[in-house]
Amino acid sequence: MKLGASRLLRTYLSAVTSVINQTRTKEITHVYVYQIETDYATFNKLKNAGYQLENVSYNDKINLTIIAKQPLDNVLKTYRVKNFIMEETNRAL
Numbered sequence: 001m002k003l004g005a006s007r008l009l010r011t012y013l014s015a016v017t018s019v020i021n022q023t024r025t026k027e028i029t030h031v032y033v034y035q036i037e038t039d040y041a042t043f044n045k046l047k048n049a050g051y052q053l054e055n056v057s058y059n060d061k062i063n064l065t066i067i068a069k070q071p072l073d074n075v076l077k078t079y080r081v082k083n084f085i086m087e088e089t090n091r092a093l
Contacts, residue, residue, distance in 0.1 A: 026092035033091075034066040036076065036084040045079055067091070 038046070043062045047053060052067040066072065076084055 029093050031091050032068045033087045034084050037061050037063050042079045
């Protein structure tokens with residue numbers, strides 16, 4: 001089957017439109033990324049507080065990443081988390 005130039009153009013436009021309509025967009029947001037090491041009790045408090053937790057590894061201590069929209073330095077001090085590294089970055093949430 002041969003397509004003329006106008007039919008070929010309509011077919012390409014239809015395919016591109018279909019892909020664009022199926023694409024999901026995500027908002028890029030400024031976030032604070034914390035790498036922490038903590039005990040199980042504090043981990044449960046952080047988990048129950050609703051923070052976005054990633055890369056959780058369980059040993060005698062728990063190592064994890066927390067993603068937050070606001071700085072958590074004071075929160076972590078309240079929970080007596082001593083070892084943490086914070087990085088500001090932009091991420092799709």
